[in-house]
Amino acid sequence: MMLDNTWFVEKSYFEKFAMAWKVRKKLHSEQSKFQKIEVLQTESVGKLLLLDGKTMVSEIDEFVYHEVMAHIPYMVARKCEKVLIIGGGDGGVVREFVKHKDIKQIDLVEIDERVIEVSKEFFPECTQGLDDPRVNILAEDGIAFIKSKTNEYDVIIIDSTDPEDFASGLFTSEFYKNVSNALTEEGIMMNQTENPFLDEWGVGKIYKNMRAQFPHVQSFTAPMLIYPGVFWTFGFSSKKYQGTQLNPDKIRHMQSLERSLKWYNTEWHKGAFALSNFHKKKIGL
Amino acid sequence: MMLDNTWFVEKSYFEKFAMAWKVRKKLHSEQSKFQKIEVLQTESVGKLLLLDGKTMVSEIDEFVYHEVMAHIPYMVARKCEKVLIIGGGDGGVVREFVKHKDIKQIDLVEIDERVIEVSKEFFPECTQGLDDPRVNILAEDGIAFIKSKTNEYDVIIIDSTDPEDFASGLFTSEFYKNVSNALTEEGIMMNQTENPFLDEWGVGKIYKNMRAQFPHVQSFTAPMLIYPGVFWTFGFSSKKYQGTQLNPDKIRHMQSLERSLKWYNTEWHKGAFALSNFHKKKIGL
Known part of the structure; x- marks a missing residue:
């Protein structure tokens, strides 16, 4: 056929x-x-x-990626006032973060401002958070941007494409070191880490690079129907907390919010970090 | 392209x-x-x-399906001596069950014996358990076979194709009633229940039919790289136990076995039953 x-x-x-x-x-x-x-x-x-x-x-699956990228680190962080998103010009991760009133500043560093403009035209349900007064949009190279930052962000999201071309620098140990420096002492980094069945990009190497810079590195999966092989892995890297150590102060607020979410809930969050043998082996555990 | x-x-x-x-x-x-x-x-x-x-x-992903279909019900069942598999002519689920020494009888009812013969020739790593003396292979229609059984099996696996043609009868409320009758009072039914993103077959209706016959009906997911949309759901239906109520007597044995498994481990088992909002909604929760 x-x-x-x-x-x-x-x-x-x-x-x-x-x-x-x-x-x-x-x-x-x-x-x-x-x-x-x-x-x-x-x-x-x-x-x-x-x-x-x-x-x-x-349109059919964007909520999965955007909700897990935002709410997982938010629910673990003890303080989440200042957030940085590298990439993510579609605005979906911002849309999820602005649902939390205690966040004071969200910096979106997207190298290609045309992605933002096109998303505003064709994916308004993704970009609706970009007008929030707490959001700063910076059309810059995230790899360069982060080098000058120290002890500044509570959460950093690497919302990137595959490790090739101008995005390849977002998967190196040197980059993760700069992210670690830009984070506070309780900071959390989230990133997308590809599909381990179709292991085209060396998922084991990506996690090795993350472990070189963070004491706590974990992984979980969520399905992305439009990405190659669907079974998508995400990285959770932190200086202090495990991904399953949810902040008890936030649980009540989330119980009310999660009724309106399409994917995330705190039970799913806790379960998602229990990995299959296959997943563990692929990320070098 | x-x-x-x-x-x-x-x-x-x-x-x-x-x-x-x-x-x-x-x-x-x-x-x-x-x-x-x-x-x-x-x-x-x-x-x-x-x-x-x-x-x-x-070859690349068969272990996922076969391990979860066998080890999840095995680990919950308090007694698992007699197992029935409907479909499953590739032998993969049998291969996983024969790893448990307390199982005394495994009946494999595959309507098409040519599937078994072709699998023996081309997928010998799947069919290696079929020669175990506890295994009975019956080339019969599982829908008819099960009608005459009462209070006989501890676990029944419905290892079927999609709900169309001669497999469509494996997704009806009437069939699940016959499965329930064929199970002991502590019995467990496992089945594959399709992809909820590409909801071509009405996953909500399948779960409704299951709930009409079983007091405990749960769902979990595992990826099947070769199936449409990859994100695959499985059903766990039981008269007595929840899918996360692992049999404590079996934990020690499984800790030793699971080091040789490619997907299953008891931590993953427990986490897999924590569902996303999307999954819950699709199965009518």
Whole structure:
């Protein structure tokens, strides 16, 4: 059976595996200073954002990634007043953080401001938090930005693409050292760490780099239907707390909020850190 | 980007989503009395078994499905001497059950004996347990087989394809009633319950049918890289126990066994039953 050009196909795993979505219409296409930005209207996952031909955000599953990236570190942090997001120009992680009233400042450092503009046009449900007065949008290179920061952020989110091209620097030990320096003594780093079945990018090496800079490094998974192989891993790195040590002061507030969330709840949070043998082996445990 | 005929493509979700594997060679193809049976040598998931053009078993991920289907009910059951598997002609679930010495009898009721023969030839790592003297292989229709059984099995596994054609009867309330009758008073039923993102088969209805016959119905997920959308749900139905109530007498034995398992461990087991809001909503909780 062949797929014709009415499908968008993303090949991965050294071009040996593919996922594909039936396309109704191409809504947008441009070449920014950094990458090709496209938006497709699909038959299966609603609107789909592509960067350089790779799936980034879809209407059907964006809540999974955005909720876990924001609420997991928020619920563990004892103080979460100042947050930094590197990447994440679609605004989804910001949308989740602004739901917490004790957060005072959210810096979004997105290298490509065209991603933000295109997201505002086609994914308004993602970008609705960007107008919050606590949010500062900086069109800068996150790798350079973080070098000058010390003991400043309570939580840092690395909301990046795969470890290639200009994003490859976001997976190095040197970068994680700079993140650690930019964090407070109780700080938490969250990052996306790829699919361990289709281990195209060396997930073990990524975790080794994280462990070189943080005393507590853990992993969990959540499904991203549009990403290669779906079974997606996320990293939780901290100077002080385990990922399952939820802040008791926040539990009551979250119990009320989580009724409106589409994925996250505190029971799921605690369970997600219990890993399969496969997952442990892949990240070097 | 198009995919040519060097790829095997499985379309799902009403032909709007697809996953594809680069094929090196077709190893086998036949039309049995019930279905088309094919084996492909792929570049990404090793050997791949297809039934009527749908992915069933691959070398790269078969351990996930087979380990969770066997060890989760085994670890909850207070007595697990007699086991029934409906479907499962690849032998993978049997392979996992025969690792437990207290199991006295395993009945495998597979409607299509050609699936067993083809699996023996191409997936010997799956079928290695079928020669165990405790295993009875019955080439019969599981739906008819179970009607005559009462209070007989400690655990029943429904290792089926999607709810269509001759497998559709394995997802009805009437069938679950017959399974319940065939189980002892402490019995456990396990089944595969599809992908809730690409909800092609009505996962909510499947769970409703299960709840109509069992007082305890729970769900968990494990990834099946070759199944549509990967994020796979499994059902745990019991007359007496919750899925997280592990049998304390078995913990020590499992601690020694689980070092040789590729997916299952008791910590993962307990965590897997903590569901996301999305999962709860899809199964009607």
